[in-house]
Amino acid sequence: xxxxxxxxxxxxxxxxxxxxxxxxxxxxxxxxxxxxxxxxxxxxxxxxxxxxxxxxxxxxxxxxxxxxxxxxxxxxxxxxxxxxxxxxxxxxxxxxxxxxxxxxxxxxxxxxxxxxxxxxxxxxxxxxxxxxxxxxxxxxxxxxxxxxxxxxxxxxxxxxxxxxxxxxxxxxxxxxxxxxxxxxxxxxxxxxxxxxxxxxxxxxxxxxxxxxxxxxxxxxxxxxxxxxxxxxxxxxxxxxxxxxxxxxxxxxxxxxxxxxxxxxxxxxxxxxxxxxxxxxxxxxxxxxxxxxxxxxxxxxxxxxxxxxxxxxxxxxxxxxxxxxxxxxxxxxxxxxxxxxxxxxxxxxxxxxxxxxxxxxxxxxxxxxxxxxxxxxxxxxxxxxxxxxxxxxxxxxxxxxxxxxxxxxxxxxxxxxxxxxxxxxxxxxxxxxxxxxxxxxxxxxxxxxxxxxxxxxxxxxxxxxxxxxxxxxxxxxxxxxxxxxxxxxxxxxxxxxxxxxxxxxxxxxxxxxxxxxxxxxxxxxxxxxxxxxxxxxxxxxxxxxxxxxxxxxxxxxxxxxxx
Amino acid sequence: xxxxxxxxxxxxxxxxxxxxxxxxxxxxxxxxxxxxxxxxxxxxxxxxxxxxxxxxxxxxxxxxxxxxxxxxxxxxxxxxxxxxxxxxxxxxxxxxxxxxxxxxxxxxxxxxxxxxxxxxxxxxxxxxxxxxxxxxxxxxxxxxxxxxxxxxxxxxxxxxxxxxxxxxxxxxxxxxxxxxxxxxxxxxxxxxxxxxxxxxxxxxxxxxxxxxxxxxxxxxxxxxxxxxxxxxxxxxxxxxxxxxxxxxxxxxxxxxxxxxxxxxxxxxxxxxx
Numbered sequence: 001x002x003x004x005x006x007x008x009x010x011x012x013x014x015x016x017x018x019x020x021x022x023x024x025x026x027x028x029x030x031x032x033x034x035x036x037x038x039x040x041x042x043x044x045x046x047x048x049x050x051x052x053x054x055x056x057x058x059x060x061x062x063x064x065x066x067x068x069x070x071x072x073x074x075x076x077x078x079x080x081x082x083x084x085x086x087x088x089x090x091x092x093x094x095x096x097x098x099x100x101x102x103x104x105x106x107x108x109x110x111x112x113x114x115x116x117x118x119x120x121x122x123x124x125x126x127x128x129x130x131x132x133x134x135x136x137x138x139x140x141x142x143x144x145x146x147x148x149x150x151x152x153x154x155x156x157x158x159x160x161x162x163x164x165x166x167x168x169x170x171x172x173x174x175x176x177x178x179x180x181x182x183x184x185x186x187x188x189x190x191x192x193x194x195x196x197x198x199x200x201x202x203x204x205x206x207x208x209x210x211x212x213x214x215x216x217x218x219x220x221x222x223x224x225x226x227x228x229x230x231x232x233x234x235x236x237x238x239x240x241x242x243x244x245x246x247x248x249x250x251x252x253x254x255x256x257x258x259x260x261x262x263x264x265x266x267x268x269x270x271x272x273x274x275x276x277x278x279x280x281x282x283x284x285x286x287x288x289x290x291x292x293x294x295x296x297x298x299x300x301x302x303x304x305x306x307x308x309x310x311x312x313x314x315x316x317x318x319x320x321x322x323x324x325x326x327x328x329x330x331x332x333x334x335x336x337x338x339x340x341x342x343x344x345x346x347x348x349x350x351x352x353x354x355x356x357x358x359x360x361x362x363x364x365x366x367x368x369x370x371x372x373x374x375x376x377x378x379x380x381x382x383x384x385x386x387x388x389x390x391x392x393x394x395x396x397x398x399x400x401x402x403x404x405x406x407x408x409x410x411x412x413x414x415x416x417x418x419x420x421x422x423x424x425x426x427x428x429x430x431x432x433x434x435x436x437x438x439x440x441x442x443x444x445x446x447x448x449x450x451x452x453x454x455x456x457x458x459x460x461x462x463x464x465x466x467x468x469x470x471x472x473x474x475x476x477x478x479x480x481x482x483x484x485x486x487x488x489x490x491x492x493x494x495x496x497x498x499x500x501x502x503x504x505x506x507x508x509x510x511x512x513x514x515x516x517x518x519x520x521x522x523x524x525x526x527x528x529x530x531x532x533x534x535x536x537x538x539x540x541x542x543x544x545x546x547x548x549x550x551x552x553x554x555x556x557x558x559x560x561x562x
Numbered sequence: 563x564x565x566x567x568x569x570x571x572x573x574x575x576x577x578x579x580x581x582x583x584x585x586x587x588x589x590x591x592x593x594x595x596x597x598x599x600x601x602x603x604x605x606x607x608x609x610x611x612x613x614x615x616x617x618x619x620x621x622x623x624x625x626x627x628x629x630x631x632x633x634x635x636x637x638x639x640x641x642x643x644x645x646x647x648x649x650x651x652x653x654x655x656x657x658x659x660x661x662x663x664x665x666x667x668x669x670x671x672x673x674x675x676x677x678x679x680x681x682x683x684x685x686x687x688x689x690x691x692x693x694x695x696x697x698x699x700x701x702x703x704x705x706x707x708x709x710x711x712x713x714x715x716x717x718x719x720x721x722x723x724x725x726x727x728x729x730x731x732x733x734x735x736x737x738x739x740x741x742x743x744x745x746x747x748x749x750x751x752x753x754x755x756x757x758x759x760x761x762x763x764x765x766x767x768x769x770x771x772x773x774x775x776x777x778x779x780x781x782x783x784x785x786x787x788x789x790x791x792x793x794x795x796x797x798x799x800x801x802x803x804x805x806x807x808x809x810x811x812x813x814x815x816x817x818x819x820x821x822x823x824x825x826x827x828x829x830x831x832x833x834x835x
Contacts, residue, residue, distance in 0.1 A: 149762045158797055165796050194766045197745035199713045199727045201720055202763055223762045224717040227798035239621035242646050246792060249721025249817065312731035319728070327592040329819060330721050333646060558719045
């Protein structure tokens, strides 16, 4: 087995780099390509960040993937910000704008220019950086804390290097969080959470309502903030893998695949083909059981217990299958650095095939029942609509984006692992199918029904992918190319990404100075990208539709709060 | 022409008694439900280097070594264990992963087992029907009405939520055992708490506890709620919900399978008496 990376250049990387150099000239101090598809652009001054970011968005059609801050003061004397933009459309590139932010002193605390007003998707990242690193985004209109709630002192920043993981910071009394006040005759507020009525995660929702209609909704999250990123800096690489599975339990395979991918890139390791295929199979199993659960939830929320019961039976079957396959009902323990920890021998892959085929068969029957029930369809249609413009501005991913007609899918836009050779849906093979699909996408209205149908389509596609991959499993029995710690150069870094059932998850790792440590682990799950969508989706809907809209987006609180 | 499928499928009658579903009444052989010391591991002296390596690699710090009366001893804290199985891979002569689920307990100290441990409790492999029947009998006898549960996520990864929610699906169907989930703590007998007890959830958890009428039982679900699990005790977590509210029952696992939750409830009902 070769462990080396084939040293051929990415076809688009060089031209992308030269376009940037041509436009910005000496304002860029360096442009280089790393890890096959990452174009790193060093901005000479942090003041160039807004212009560079807008150029990437408007001219190169980049989509903000993540913003990473890291405290590199001890190494290079400054904080470093990295803005990663993904360019899909068959290009498969990530352009990463890097800028330094000096520490400053008491008189001039560290600041960086905000891009939130022109690129709203950046708002939450900037607030997070302010909380965790103490860098103030100048020009971001929202100065409220995000990750750390009101009992946290203003001058303690957990992701700075001098902060110790185990520090118990004394609680301080601060003013209550300020929600946006909607005033006027007949406007009232409903506070909901963080402890909800159902079996779901904690979060606070503040509704401003006029009669039954929602005039404004503000979400307040981060109740499940567990310090994932800081913790990762204190663990061994293999232990961070276990942590990545537990960022959001129901997307364990997607998150751990993204993490593994990032570390493997730094190490220059390519897992064996069979391992990548097994990763893909498990990722699709995860997608199927979660979509089944969400569709069951939608059925519950419209009061159609029959559909919910049937779909929940199917979900349970899938979870039992997960247990057979991976020894865990949530598919924990599938991934390993450099490969996978489980195999799919013939009899087990037959079992998988058998189960998913009957599940699909049953699934189609249940879905056709749901589609033929007017009381279900009436509730789904037109509820919780998200316009295409909002999708683009907020940088939504996954089902939320596809339901509104924006055809994004990391498995196709930035193919990784086995997805490089898998057709993930039947729409993108011939020009005719592509055009047909474009017309289909343009018709999507971004309502709960559209997301319902997107999920149904996802389930069918996933089952087909599993069938296809299992039929072509590589015969070489190797499942693991060990990642050698010596191969991981200190401060080597890479992006890892995957498409979870919620959408794109992006992980950035930077290797630490000591062997077998991480300097920084930045996670951005699909939930972080999609949470703002709910505030838009529920506008002008009635309060009673909120659970339905919420379920249709199926966001993870834990994946957002880290 | 498409032939009609002879299978009635999921829309046919008697789906609930579907053989494929009910046959899997116990966990799959590959399920990582519990970790235990290999019984014969006490026969030979311990390889100290190996012990130290295993201790170091164990992410939630469930494995610890100490000198007791001049003898080197290993302990395994099932309250911390996330059942990743790395210890078994590294030291198969010492540790064994089992498919039965780790036994829920009343006292935190009961989760810690020492090596060698001939009396170390093995994993439980009761089916849901078995535990459910016992639970149902107890609930009827002790309460004479249904047992009401309020679930609180105090900072979990949502893995435990998936399993708690599974209790309500038609396969586990917990309501047939006289147990149901309620929307408000004011209606609850039992608080089923998951998660690390995050700093941001601390006051909400306390207030939920205070809002629950006495007598009440608190169940810590999973490694996180029991001890902090993989997340430990940090600036953002509390090292287990026991540091925020008093805990009556600990259910180990990451996440505990629904059978383990049922078993935890079985213990909880006794506490109400």
